[in-house]
Amino acid sequence: MTTHVSSWQKDLASAFTNPEDLLQYLKINSKQFSSPARHDFSMRVPLSYAACMQKSDLDDPLLKQVLPIANELVNPDEFQNDPVGDLSALTENCIIHKYQGRVLIIITGGCAINCRFCFRRNFPYAEVQLNSQKEITALEYIRKNKSINEVILSGGDPLLISDHKLKDFIQKLSDITHLKRIRIHTRLPIVLPARITPELIDIFKSSSVPIVIVTHCNHANELSKQVMAACQALNQKNITLLNQSVLLKGVNDHAQILQSLSEQLFSAGILPYYLHLLDKAKGTAHFEVSENDAVKIHQSLQHILPGYLVPKLVKEQPKKAAKTLII
Ligand SMILES: *Cc1c(COP(=O)(O)O)cnc(C)c1O
Ligand code: SF4
Secondary structure, three states: OOOOOHHHHHHHOOOOHHHHHHHHHHOOOOOOHHHHHHHOOOOEEEHHHHHHOOOOOOOOHHHHHHHHHHHHOOOOOOOOOOOOHHHHOOOOOEEEEOOOOOOEEEEEEOOOOOOOOOOOOOOOOHHOOOOHHHHHHHHHHHHHHOOOOOOEEEEEEEOOHHHHHHHHHHHHHHHOOOOOOEEEEEOOOHHHHHOOHHHHHHHHHHHOOEEEEEEEOOOOOOOOOOHHHHHHHHHHOOEEEEEEEOOOOOOOOOOHHHHHHHHHHHOOOOOOHHHHHHHEOOOOOOHHHOOHHHHHHHHHHHOOHHHHHHHEEEOOOOOOOOOOOOO
């Protein structure tokens, strides 16, 4: 029997993993990447994401999110391996139950892209992947806790698992009568839009519990025609689409850039949800925007956009019962 490999899986397998290849593709005549940084956290960039970058521009806001550079080796003390306390909150069954009514499940540690600013870049993924045994205990946990009304599929990227597994898991979740929503936190519609196949949309459509998708997009340039089409296809099936971004120095730390992002998200059928301050993970200090500057940028954004296109400015703090709103 031959195993069917979908086109998105091929795209995934052919992602750039060597910085030299990526720079050559972008016609950048430079060796400005860092091998030790790459060694700490490997590079991974799907072609569909690289295609959204400007050629010959080392300052491109998308390239900056993925190219390993020497600044990652500079580590102030407050930048740690588990900045938001996820490890201490993690139960044996891949569930993080920090907030009232909602649990987050780490479905898989894998991602289609490795974002240099990721707060999970130092996370011991192998230990927290959902396997069939953990799935049983996770479902049991949710069944027993009637206060849980929303399950958040997270990762890594939950949409990296096969259609078959996803369908099966959504089905099992929707059999739990106290669940009101299934939420999926994913960057795949943005970085690998080929993943949004008609078959995947059918899986969402056939769920008896409403599906909410929270995409992760940081810059309007990430919203190519193909990405817009994928999101619009989801939107047309009444799937609620929200977006969260991370405020990143040199990438999107200007009100005008965030304004274009919100406008473009709206055209794709997505409403801005959160604008996160950077989680202080080791290796990410060069992306930090101070809270003061963040507030100023956010205030300018409020002046130039309708309220519903202004994301909430938040940060995540260990042991808090919700994201902390910054005003
Ligand atoms: C962010 C997060 C959630 C979701 O929070 P919302 O404010 O509902 O978006 C849930 N659980 C954990 C562990 C989280 O980190
Ligand atoms: S897609 Fe999300 S989880 Fe994966 S590396 Fe990027 S920020 Fe981290």
